[in-house]
Amino acid sequence: MNPTKQIVSGLARRQRAEKRFRLYGLTAVVLGMAFLLLLFGSIVANGYKAFTQTYIELPIYFDPAVIDPSGERDHQTLFSADYWKLVKTAMYQKFPQVSGRKERRELARMVSEGSAYELRDQVLENLRLIGTTQHVWLAADDDIDMLMKGYIDRNLPEDERRLNDRVIGYVDSMREADAIERRFNTTFFAAGDSREPEQAGILGALMGSFLALIVTLLLSFPIGVAAAVYLEEFAPRNRFIDLIEININNLAAVPSIIFGLLGLAIFINWFGMPRSTPVVGGLVLGLMTLPTIIIASRVSIQSVPPSIKEAALGVGASRMQAMFHHVLPIATPGMLTGTIIGMARALGETAPLLMIGMVAFIVDPPGGFTEPATALPVQIFLWSDSPERGFTERTSAAILVLLAFLIAMNAAAVYLREKVTKRF
Amino acid sequence: MLRQARNANVARLNSLPEHFGMLGAIWAGAPALLVYFVWLIFEGDILMAQVLAMLPDPESMAATRELLIGDIRNAINNPMSYQMASEEVRMAADRYRELSQTATLALTATCLSVFAICSALVLKFLTPQIRARVRVEKIIRGFLLLCSTLAIFTTVGIVLSVLFEASRFFQTVSVTEFLFGLEWSPQMAIREDQVGSSGAFGAVPLFAGTLLISFIAMLVAAPIGLMSAIYLSEYAPAKVRTAVKPMLEILAGVPTVVYGFFAAITVGPALRGFGQSIGLDVASESALAAGFVMGVMIIPFVSSISDDVITAVPQAMRDGSLGMGATNSETMRRVILPAALPGIIGGLLLAISRAIGETMIVVMAAGLSANLTANPLEAVTTVTVQIVTLLVGDQEFDSPKTLAAFALGLALFFITLVLNFIALYVVRKYREQYE
Numbered sequence: 001m002n003p004t005k006q007i008v009s010g011l012a013r014r015q016r017a018e019k020r021f022r023l024y025g026l027t028a029v030v031l032g033m034a035f036l037l038l039l040f041g042s043i044v045a046n047g048y049k050a051f052t053q054t055y056i057e058l059p060i061y062f063d064p065a066v067i068d069p070s071g072e073r074d075h076q077t078l079f080s081a082d083y084w085k086l087v088k089t090a091m092y093q094k095f096p097q098v099s100g101r102k103e104r105r106e107l108a109r110m111v112s113e114g115s116a117y118e119l120r121d122q123v124l125e126n127l128r129l130i131g132t133t134q135h136v137w138l139a140a141d142d143d144i145d146m147l148m149k150g151y152i153d154r155n156l157p158e159d160e161r162r163l164n165d166r167v168i169g170y171v172d173s174m175r176e177a178d179a180i181e182r183r184f185n186t187t188f189f190a191a192g193d194s195r196e197p198e199q200a201g202i203l204g205a206l207m208g209s210f211l212a213l214i215v216t217l218l219l220s221f222p223i224g225v226a227a228a229v230y231l232e233e234f235a236p237r238n239r240f241i242d243l244i245e246i247n248i249n250n251l252a253a254v255p256s257i258i259f260g261l262l263g264l265a266i267f268i269n270w271f272g273m274p275r276s277t278p279v280v281g282g283l284v285l286g287l288m289t290l291p292t293i294i295i296a297s298r299v300s301i302q303s304v305p306p307s308i309k310e311a312a313l314g315v316g317a318s319r320m321q322a323m324f325h326h327v328l329p330i331a332t333p334g335m336l337t338g339t340i341i342g343m344a345r346a347l348g349e350t351a352p353l354l355m356i357g358m359v360a361f362i363v364d365p366p367g368g369f370t371e372p373a374t375a376l377p378v379q380i381f382l383w384s385d386s387p388e389r390g391f392t393e394r395t396s397a398a399i400l401v402l403l404a405f406l407i408a409m410n411a412a413a414v415y416l417r418e419k420v421t422k423r424f
Numbered sequence: 425m426l427r428q429a430r431n432a433n434v435a436r437l438n439s440l441p442e443h444f445g446m447l448g449a450i451w452a453g454a455p456a457l458l459v460y461f462v463w464l465i466f467e468g469d470i471l472m473a474q475v476l477a478m479l480p481d482p483e484s485m486a487a488t489r490e491l492l493i494g495d496i497r498n499a500i501n502n503p504m505s506y507q508m509a510s511e512e513v514r515m516a517a518d519r520y521r522e523l524s525q526t527a528t529l530a531l532t533a534t535c536l537s538v539f540a541i542c543s544a545l546v547l548k549f550l551t552p553q554i555r556a557r558v559r560v561e562k563i564i565r566g567f568l569l570l571c572s573t574l575a576i577f578t579t580v581g582i583v584l585s586v587l588f589e590a591s592r593f594f595q596t597v598s599v600t601e602f603l604f605g606l607e608w609s610p611q612m613a614i615r616e617d618q619v620g621s622s623g624a625f626g627a628v629p630l631f632a633g634t635l636l637i638s639f640i641a642m643l644v645a646a647p648i649g650l651m652s653a654i655y656l657s658e659y660a661p662a663k664v665r666t667a668v669k670p671m672l673e674i675l676a677g678v679p680t681v682v683y684g685f686f687a688a689i690t691v692g693p694a695l696r697g698f699g700q701s702i703g704l705d706v707a708s709e710s711a712l713a714a715g716f717v718m719g720v721m722i723i724p725f726v727s728s729i730s731d732d733v734i735t736a737v738p739q740a741m742r743d744g745s746l747g748m749g750a751t752n753s754e755t756m757r758r759v760i761l762p763a764a765l766p767g768i769i770g771g772l773l774l775a776i777s778r779a780i781g782e783t784m785i786v787v788m789a790a791g792l793s794a795n796l797t798a799n800p801l802e803a804v805t806t807v808t809v810q811i812v813t814l815l816v817g818d819q820e821f822d823s824p825k826t827l828a829a830f831a832l833g834l835a836l837f838f839i840t841l842v843l844n845f846i847a848l849y850v851v852r853k854y855r856e857q858y859e
Contacts, residue, residue, distance in 0.1 A: 007749075014751055021753035025655025028648045032672050032727075035720045039678065042690045223571045230568035247575045253774065253844040254837065255781020257808055258582060261833045264815065265585030272468065274501070287578050294575070320561040348679025351783035351808070354816055377681040377784075384685045384788060392689065399682050406677060 043403075047396025053185035053198060054140040054148040056111055056174065058090040061133045062123060073127055083116040083123075084108075087138065094179075095170060106167055112139040114199035139187065140180065142197040142390035147171055148182055151389055188397065192363045193379065197390025200383070202398050204365040208278055208358065208373030209347060211366060215282020216289055216346050221339050224293030225328075228335075231294070232301045233323050252291035259288045260355025268356060275357040276372040284352045289342040296338020300331040305424045333420040340413040344406050350377040376402050439557035447556045450563055451546045456539040463531050471523045472496070475516050496520065586837060589830035596824045597625045602831060604628060608794035608805075610814060610825045625828055627835065629794035633804030637715040637786060638779040640800055644719025645779075646772060649726025654756060656727075657734050676724040684788030687717035692789055699801065707791070709803040714789040718782055722775050729774065729851075733767030734760060736855065766857075770850035777843035781836060783808040807832050 064071065067081035088108045092098070098107050115138040122136075123129050143162050146152050148171070158164050174180040191201030227248075235241045263284035267273045273280050304327050312322035353359070358374050359382060366373035374382070376398065383395040437444075472493055492513075498505040499517035506517060550556075594602070605626015652672065656665050692713040699706030706712070737760050745755040761768070791803030792813060814829040 014754070018751040018753045021756070022655070022659055025651045025659055028651035029655050029660070029668060029672075031648055032652050032675070032723050033668065035723070036671060036675055038690075039675075039682075039686050039720070042686060043682070046689070223574055226568045227572035227574065230565070230572045234565055234568060235572070244572055244575055247579050249848055250841060250844055251575055251578060253777060253840065253848075254582070255778075255783070255808070255840055257781065257783045257811060258586070258833060258837050258840075261811070261815075261830060262578070262582045262585055265589060265830070266581055270585075272497075290578070291575065294572075318557065318561060320564060344677065348677075348681070350679065350681045351787075351812070354783075354787075354812055357816075359816055377679055380681050380685065381784065381788065384681075384688060395685060399685060402679060403682070406679070410677060 043396050043399050047393060047398075047400050049149045050188065050393040050397035051185055052149075052182040053187065054145040054180060054182050055137040056140050056144075057135055057137050057179040058087065058094065058111070059133055060086050060090050060119065060136045062086065062119075062130045063089070064131050067123065068130055073130075075124070078123060078127075079120065081120070083119040084113070086119060087111050087115055094174075103166065106164075107170065110141055110144050110167065110170065112141050112196060112198045114194070114196060115139060137183070139198045142388060143167075144171060144180075145198060146389050148180070149393075188394065192365050193361060193374070193382070194363065195361075197386075197388050197394060200391070200394060202376065202379060202401060204362060205374050205376045205379035205398070206401075207365040208281075209375040209377075211278035211369055211373065212282040212285060212353075212375055213343060213347060215279055215369065216286040217339070217343060219283060219286030220289045220293050220342065224290050224339070225297050225335055227290075227294050228297030228301060229323060229328070232298050233319065233327075248291045248294055252295065255351075256288055256349055257351040257355065259284050260352030262287070263352060263356045274370055274372075276360050276362075276374075277358075277370050278366060278373050278375075279369040280356050281353050281358050281373075281375060282369075284356060285346040285349060288349065288352065289346050292342040292345065293335075293339050296341070297331070297335045300334025300338065301327060303334065304330045330422055333416045333422075337413045337416045337421075340409050340416070344409040344413075347409070348377055348402065348406060350375075350381055353378050354381070376405075437552055438555050439560075443556040443560050444550065444552075444554075446560045447554070448546045448550050450560070451550070452539060452543040455542050456535045459538050460531065460535050463534070467524070467527055467531075471520055471527060474523060475520045478519060479512060479516055582837065586830050586834045589827050590834040593824055593827035593831045597828070597831075601625060602627055606796060608810070610810070610828055623824065625824065625831075627807070627832065629796040630805060630807045630810055630832070631835075632796055632798075633711070633790070633794070634780055634806040634808075636711050636798060636800065636804055637718060637790060637806055638776055640712060640715025641718035641722055641779045642772070642776060644716055645722035645726050645775060648719075649723045649775075650730050650768065652723070653727040653730035653734060657731055658752060658756060672724045672727060674724075675720065676728075678721070680721065680782060680784040681788070683717050683721050684784040684786075687713050687785055687789035691717055704801060706801045707803040709789060709791045710801050711790065711804045712800040714786050715800065717789065718779055718785050721782070721785065722779060725778065726771060726775050729771030730764075730768055733764045733771065733851075733854065736767065737763050764854075766850050767854040770847040770854065773843050773847035773850070777840040777847070780843075781808065781840050783812060787812050807836050811836070 063086060066085050067083065068074075068078060070077065088104075091107050091111065092104060095107055098104055118138065119136070140148070143152070144167075147163055147168065152161055152163060154161075154168065171180060187199060188201045190203055191199060192204030194200040231241070231245065235244075263280055267280050267283055268275055308326050308330065309322045312326045313319070317325065353375050358378050360372055360374065361382070362372055362374050380395055380398050380402065383391045383398065386392075475496065476492070495505075495509065495513050496516045499509040499513050500506075500520055506514060509517070602625055605624065606628050607624035607626045608629050609624045656669060660668070688709075692708050692710065695710060695713050695716075696706045696708045741759055741763060742755060745759040746752075750758070786806045786809050790809055791805050792809065793803075793805060794810075795802060795804050797804060811829045811832050814825055814832075
């Protein structure tokens with residue numbers, strides 16, 4: 001057979017193979033994008049409703065007989081008074097037809113237990129409230145919240161639901177009277193952790209993450225830049241420097257949990273630093289971020305044209321002066337880009353923080369670097385373990401907040417890289 | 425000195441005035457700073473030793489010296505613990521506070537006097553003849569070198585801390601039992617005579633679980649990552665490429681805890697439901713769910729490394745193959761991929777090492793109890809999961825249970841180190857080949 005015929009006869013098969021190959025590639029890309037959409041879609045679908053919260057309107061009579069029997073307006077008495085009783089009374093008055101211990105308890109439980117503290121804070125802030133009746137919007141219990149958000153299926157048999165028909169009836173009658181509604185959930189952004197989903201917020205976790213990142217930045221940015229400057233400009237070519245470079249590259253690929261073990265063994269056990277604190281978390285994250293920053297800074301220094309340095313050296317600058325006065329200013333945007341990306345990674349990191357004990361249940365936002373705290377990703381981890389539907393929703397919402405921060409940081413990095421970096 | 429400098433003709437100084445200033449500041453300030461930090465490092469221990477020496481009968485107060493020190497520290501730092509502490513501990517805490525106030529005063533005085541002495545010496549010895557710039561730059565250089573050796577210190581710190589704790593573990597459990605034992609149940613019983621009171625520390629089920637999940641992850645990530653890199657670099661129009669590439673890279677920037685949540689809440693139950701609908705019994709924490717999600721996480725990692733090595737193949741090889749009449753896919757499969765193979769393998773090794781060290785996805789979506797099986801529908805546990813479960817929560821530092829985590833950490837560090845080392849070596853050799 002002549003060669004031309006041979007080639008022509010195989011052509012159709014080869015072109016089919018070509019098309020197939022192309023299709024595989026396209027499928028891979030489409031699958032990758034589909035996973036991305038699925039991931040974001042499921043989190044947004046799970047979480048967007050957590051930014052609202054159900055509130056119940058109650059006419060609260062701040063009964064002096066309950067909260068201030070002596071009439072002295074004593075701070076201690078007011079602080080420890082039984083505000084829950086006010087809520088109960090108001091609910092009973094709203095539904096006077098309800099009687100029986102069990103039914104009344106169900107009725108009172110529709111309001112979040114945290115409302116008592118809210119009323120207390122209102123009274124302590126404004127003593128003139130005592131003896132008056134105020135219309136107050138109080139957070140509803142998480143089960144009621146779930147019902148309002150449509151997560152509880154009314155068609156299920158009564159004993160398979162978390163709420164029985166009576167309670168659903170109360171909710172419906174309040175809804176008709178416009179005494180129950182969903183509003184923007186400020187608690188979520190203004191409170192620390194809580195056992196009750198409707199009282200839980202991310203402020204404490206955000207503060208913890210913020211404090212830890214400050215420590216991370218203070219540790220890794222100056223040291224990272226200094227190391228990059230040395231390795232690029234002053235390091236002699238010898239075994240020791242090779243060792244350093246291999247070390248940096250390997251550290252960049254060490255699993256983050258190992259850094260957690262390092263933090264636990266060295267910072268906590270050996271140096272005796274306090275557990276669960278942002279300072280230790282920040283140090284561990286800083287060591288973890290350091291290789292990223294060194295590598296990015298070196299690339300940034302390399303991209304400065306040598307003519308800049310040579311010109312400086314030519315007019316009599318020392319190498320140190322050429323570096324710090326001329327090369328570094330030009331390389332700064334690139335270094336900042338690398339630093340921001342490293343910080344974004346540190347913000348999303350969870351495993352090393354588990355090792356050093358930043359997983360405790362902590363209600364109050366931390367006031368300083370050495371106070372026990374948790375971090376945003378750890379808070380997500382903690383909540384994701386809770387069985388309540390309300391926490392699943394809040395986990396997704398916390399993830400959305402975390403992703404928003406990461407996107408903002410990465411956008412800043414891209415902006416620095418595209419707009420501020422000098423090109424030659 | 426200043427007067428001398430002012431009087432001297434600035435043009436004839438061997439360095440800029442700022443260099444003299446910097447050198448003076450360093451000479452005067454550095455010793456005081458050094459004293460300050462050394463003092464701070466040792467202050468706690470010395471004060472505690474003094475407090476303990478003052479106590480009438482330290483042995484009777486707590487089981488060990490460490491526990492006693494812990495109690496006293498708690499009483500010092502935490503008003504609540506102080507309220508609850510015993511009389512002696514409170515006394516010790518008070519004494520510690522007094523001593524530490526005195527110490528702070530003494531520290532201030534010492535630092536100030538060191539600073540004053542050094543300043544006096546500076547005034548005497550810092551003359552215009554000194555080559556200030558050279559000296560300052562030497563000091564700065566030393567500082568820069570110190571910063572770059574921190575990477576070495578970190579590695580040494582990791583190795584030493586993990587090795588030290590692991591060696592304590594291997595005093596109670598033999599290395600062979602750890603490496604080859606088939607039973608893993610680290611829960612120590614409270615009473616001696618209970619069943620399984622010794623705990624079992626055979627890590628084989630953990631290694632097997634880790635490998636199973638990493639294998640599933642690579643089954644997802646390797647083909648999708650590689651094929652999408654090929655499609656984006658060879659077939660896709662430039663517009664699609666610039667739009668899709670960063671989108672895929674978003675997958676790499678998503679925190680692992682988010683993937684873990686996704687695996688536990690969405691993928692796990694979905695797989696379980698799907699299995700039930702076709703009559704399969706899928707565990708809700710199946711290896712498949714964790715491995716699949718981990719694979720999704722690694723896709724952009726594989727695809728960006730593959731993209732790098734594919735574009736590094738010289739254009740001439742491509743042109744030669746196409747010129748001979750090969751189709752695009754034939755060029756890719758028979759010319760470019762074989763040429764890029766070492767680089768791709770290096771990239772895959774890095775991806776595997778990342779999958780092995782990945783923690784949050786498996787902590788949230790894989791099982792907790794050791795299970796030696798190759799069935800991806802069952803729940804398995806991994807090395808990282810066990811490290812987390814052993815170390816989270818209250819622990820004392822002398823039980824084999826806690827120390828086992830460090831032995832696992834040592835194994836994990838060693839495995840990933842070897843993988844990274846080979847991978848980086850292969851990738852570098854490959855790059856050199858085409859440069």
